[in-house]
Amino acid sequence: MNLAVRDIKYGLGRFLLTSVGVGLLLTIVLSMSGIYRGLVTEALVLIRGVKADLWVVQRDTRGPFAEPSRLPEDVRYRIAIVPGVVEASPFVLYTIQRERQGKALRMAVVGYDLATGAGGPTRVVAGRGLGQKRFEMVADEKLGLALGESIQLGLHEYAVVGFTRGMVGSGGDPVAFFSLADAQEIQFVKDNWAVRNARERARAAYERSLPTQPTLPQTLARQFADNPDLHQVNAILVRLDPLADPAQVAAAIERWGHFTVFTSAQEADLMLMGNVDRARRQLGLFRGLLVIIATVIIALIVYTMTLDKLKAIALLKLIGAPNRTVVGLILQQSLALGLIAYAIAVTLGELTFDKWPRLVLVETQDRLLLLAVVIVVCALASVLGVRRALRVEAGAALTG
Amino acid sequence: MNGSEAVSVDNLSKVYGRGHTAVTALRGARLAVNPGELVAVLGPSGSGKTTLLTAIAGIVEPSSGRVVISGTVLYDDGWRVPDLRRFRREHLGFIFQSHNLVSFLTALENVVLALDINGVRGAHAAAIAQELLDYLDVGERAHHLPEQLSGGEQQRVAIARALANGPAVILADEPTAALDTERGKSVMALFRRVAREKGSAVLCVTHDHRMTEGFDRVFHVKDGQVSSAVDARSHALAAPQLR
Numbered sequence: 001m002n003l004a005v006r007d008i009k010y011g012l013g014r015f016l017l018t019s020v021g022v023g024l025l026l027t028i029v030l031s032m033s034g035i036y037r038g039l040v041t042e043a044l045v046l047i048r049g050v051k052a053d054l055w056v057v058q059r060d061t062r063g064p065f066a067e068p069s070r071l072p073e074d075v076r077y078r079i080a081i082v083p084g085v086v087e088a089s090p091f092v093l094y095t096i097q098r099e100r101q102g103k104a105l106r107m108a109v110v111g112y113d114l115a116t117g118a119g120g121p122t123r124v125v126a127g128r129g130l131g132q133k134r135f136e137m138v139a140d141e142k143l144g145l146a147l148g149e150s151i152q153l154g155l156h157e158y159a160v161v162g163f164t165r166g167m168v169g170s171g172g173d174p175v176a177f178f179s180l181a182d183a184q185e186i187q188f189v190k191d192n193w194a195v196r197n198a199r200e201r202a203r204a205a206y207e208r209s210l211p212t213q214p215t216l217p218q219t220l221a222r223q224f225a226d227n228p229d230l231h232q233v234n235a236i237l238v239r240l241d242p243l244a245d246p247a248q249v250a251a252a253i254e255r256w257g258h259f260t261v262f263t264s265a266q267e268a269d270l271m272l273m274g275n276v277d278r279a280r281r282q283l284g285l286f287r288g289l290l291v292i293i294a295t296v297i298i299a300l301i302v303y304t305m306t307l308d309k310l311k312a313i314a315l316l317k318l319i320g321a322p323n324r325t326v327v328g329l330i331l332q333q334s335l336a337l338g339l340i341a342y343a344i345a346v347t348l349g350e351l352t353f354d355k356w357p358r359l360v361l362v363e364t365q366d367r368l369l370l371l372a373v374v375i376v377v378c379a380l381a382s383v384l385g386v387r388r389a390l391r392v393e394a395g396a397a398l399t400g
Numbered sequence: 401m402n403g404s405e406a407v408s409v410d411n412l413s414k415v416y417g418r419g420h421t422a423v424t425a426l427r428g429a430r431l432a433v434n435p436g437e438l439v440a441v442l443g444p445s446g447s448g449k450t451t452l453l454t455a456i457a458g459i460v461e462p463s464s465g466r467v468v469i470s471g472t473v474l475y476d477d478g479w480r481v482p483d484l485r486r487f488r489r490e491h492l493g494f495i496f497q498s499h500n501l502v503s504f505l506t507a508l509e510n511v512v513l514a515l516d517i518n519g520v521r522g523a524h525a526a527a528i529a530q531e532l533l534d535y536l537d538v539g540e541r542a543h544h545l546p547e548q549l550s551g552g553e554q555q556r557v558a559i560a561r562a563l564a565n566g567p568a569v570i571l572a573d574e575p576t577a578a579l580d581t582e583r584g585k586s587v588m589a590l591f592r593r594v595a596r597e598k599g600s601a602v603l604c605v606t607h608d609h610r611m612t613e614g615f616d617r618v619f620h621v622k623d624g625q626v627s628s629a630v631d632a633r634s635h636a637l638a639a640p641q642l643r
Contacts, residue, residue: 001509001516003502010504010545312502318459319561320489321517394485395459397500398450398573 003316003325004332007309018301019337023344025294026370030349031356032287033366038359039279042168043271046110046175047264049122049167050091052237054250055262064093064234065170066270071259073180073231082252084244089118090233092183095173100151107143107176108169111183111233118237121177127162133179138162140174153186170271172358184230291373299381302334306385313389314396323390330385331378338378342371405468406568406601407433407456409626412465412475414451425451426462427624435470435568438595438602440612443621450573452621453605457492457571458484470568489518493562493600497574500558501546507533507557508542514564532560536590552583559590563598570594572604576611588614 008015047065055064056071056079063069079088092111097104112119114130121129121138127147130136137158139145150157158178167175178186190198238261240249250261262270306313313326346367353360414426425448433439443449454460456467458474458481467474469491474481481487493514494500501510511529515521520528533539536556538549546554555575562570572591576584588611591602595616604615612618620627 001512001521003505003513006509007504311500312504315500315502316513316517317485318457318488318494319514319517320485320487322485325517393459394488395454397494398454398459398496 002332003329004336007329008333008336015337016340019340020344022294022298022301022337022341023348025290025297026341026345026374027348029287029290029294029373030345030362030366030370031353031360032283032290033370034349034353034360034362035358036280036283037361037363037366039172039276039283040272041361042172042359043170043276044268045166045168046093046108046170047267047271050119050237050264052118052264053240053246054238054253055264055267056088056236056238056253056259057234057262059258059260061260062270062274064091065267066274069234070232071234071236073184073233075259076233076236078256079236079238079253082249084241084249085238086241087116087118087239089113089116089237089239090180091119091235091237092180092187093169093234094183094187095169095171096153096186098151098153105143105151106173107139108171108173109183109186110175110177111180112177113180118239121162121164121167123164124162125165127160129162130177130179131161134182135159136161136179137182138164138177140164140167140176142168142174143176154189155191156182156185158182166359168359170275180233181230184232188230188232291377295377295381298334298338298378299384301337302330302378302382302385303388305333306330306389310389310392311397314392314394317392317394318397326389327386330389331382334378334382334385335375338374338381342374345370404434404471405432406435406437406470407431407603408466408468409452409456410466410468412452412455412467413463414448414455414460414624415463425624426455426465428465429621429624429626431619431626433569433601433603435601436595436599437616438591438614439604440615440618441603441605441621441626442607442609442612442618444607447621448624449605449621451624452626453571453573453603456569456603457494458488489514489565491568493565493567493570495555495558495562495570495572495575497577501554501561503546506543506545507538507549507553507560510546510557511560511564514561518565520565529560529564532563533557536560551579552586555579555583555587556590559587559594563594563600566598567600570600570602572602572606574606574608575604576606576608584608584611585614 056075057063057069058071061067061069073090076088076090079085090113093108095106095108097106099105110119114120114133124138125141129138135156135158137160139160141163145151145160147160147163150159164175169175238249240246246263253259253261316326349362353362409429409431412426412429413424416423416425429452441449441452451460455462456469461480462475464477466476472481472487472491474487502513505513508526508529511532512525515525515528530539530542533542536559538553538556538560541549541553549557576587579587591604592614594600595602
């Protein structure tokens with residue numbers, strides 16, 4: 001006879017309500033794993049998607065993801081002729097925030113060379129890829145834009161022609177892909193108010209330094225204020241000949257003295273060691289604390305459930321039940337509580353994690369790990385109740 | 401004492417505490433109960449009757465003396481049977497004033513529980529339990545929880561549970577105290593029936609003089625000592641003075 005099941009059936013409502021409470025707690029524990037995995041995935045999704053063999057960035061920077069890097073676009077031509085290099089493509093990456101329909105619209109802008117396609121969207125799930133060099137964009141679904149919709153960015157409007165799925169920048173902002181020229185223009189070209197302001201500031205500066213040449217300030221101010229250097233990129237993506245040695249090619253480029261070169265693996269490590277590592281430790285701390293809290297809560301619940309049954313336990317002992325019957329009753333209830341709560345957590349996660357603001361990526365191994373943790377936690381949590389139950393004297397059944 | 405008794409208690413003593421705080425609950429108590437016999441143990445509060453019952457039940461370990469249940473030694477001057485719980489489930493049945501049914505089990509399951517603990521399981525256990533409940537006229541309440549049963553019905557279920565493993569001895573602690581006179585008499589009639597038909601000795605601790613008429617013999621406990629058994633009928637005549 002399974003006493004645990006019968007006791008649970010007797011107080012089913014209370015037991016289920018308790019399980020839901022513990023289940024919600026376990027949902028948070030599970031989400032911590034998912035958020036961490038989501039952070040890593042989001043941090044690496046662009047690096048993995050680009051599939052460059054080498055990343056050439058500004059000297060002594062850890063760009064373009066971990067910190068800003070800027071280098072002239074035409075460097076690509078010098079790099080392209082290094083032995084072993086098959087293709088060198090410019091790559092632009094930055095984050096912008098605009099307002100749309102009264103809400104903040106944050107996006108990671110990626111500009112890439114349409115001719116090589118390197119750094120562009122790997123898979124378009126709706127619509128099409130960029131078909132012309134100007135005024136089109138491929139946006140991630142999470143931006144919430146409509147296909148065919150145009151949005152104003154800087155001086156121009158850009159039409160959404162396609163969607164990607166799950167493409168985010170290292171900060172978790174959905175990516176919008178543009179042609180290189182558009183991305184550079186959105187970043188550097190000023191709008192009309194800014195242009196007028198810049199002209200005034202430049203004119204004032206030149207007037208102070210060149211009082212004897214009255215027409216020069218206007219001329220120079222116009223030139224500098226109106227024509228910023230657009231041809232800046234954040235990295236050059238290099239694809240190598242399969243037979244080339246990446247280390248040798250990297251050394252050849254770094255010998256020029258203006259650039260630092262990373263492999264994709266090194267770029268990934270830079271990301272994981274920087275931003276992600278701190279978040280990982282924070283999430284790990286939260287997860288550990290939550291597991292401890294869950295253990296304490298389950299222990300208290302099991303202990304209270306045991307207190308409710310002390311009379312029955314004394315009776316069991318009096319009529320000769322061995323300790324394993326008493327221990328089994330408590331341990332099975334503890335495990336039942338944990339397993340039902342676990343099932344609630346997994347189900348709730350399946351139903352809601354994709355609606356959370358940031359990517360929550362729960363894999364089978366996370367679920368199995370949580371299951372193992374729950375079993376261990378429930379076994380530990382039942383110790384308190386078991387100790388109390390074993391201390392009950394059979395004679396206690398005789399007292400009214 | 402001839403060795404064929406269901407219960408044999410010889411020179412049983414129990415002292416609680418030590419030194420100045422020591423309290424002697426039993427002083428050389430002796431009694432013997434035969435199989436199929438229904439006996440009462442009477443005594444005022446604090447006389448030691450519950451200590452006597454719990455010592456026979458293997459709940460309280462006596463300080464000295466000997467207890468033998470159905471030919472098996474339970475205690476013998478400091479020695480005790482190694483597995484008390486096994487001893488209890490194989491030799492003893494218990495009935496209490498407060499019925500003490502497991503609240504989350506039905507009447508049938510409460511009886512099956514005693515069988516299950518003793519290794520009788522499944523349909524066989526359920527059949528035995530149902531038979532016992534029918535025997536005690538609560539068969540049709542088999543699937544009700546204790547809270548859905550009256551006090552008398554609960555007591556019958558408790559008796560069925562006590563009988564489940566065919567114990568040599570049934571120990572009852574104030575079994576009629578929570579019942580009115582009619583129900584109390586009904587329970588006593590059941591005890592008589594169980595003792596006669598099942599052959600179990602029923603040892604009943606009570607201070608309920610209303611019920612003493614139904615017992616075969618009555619033992620008195622006073623200051624930890626058990627007086628010789630008296631015939632229940634003569635006790636019933638003397639009962640008013642004892643109150």
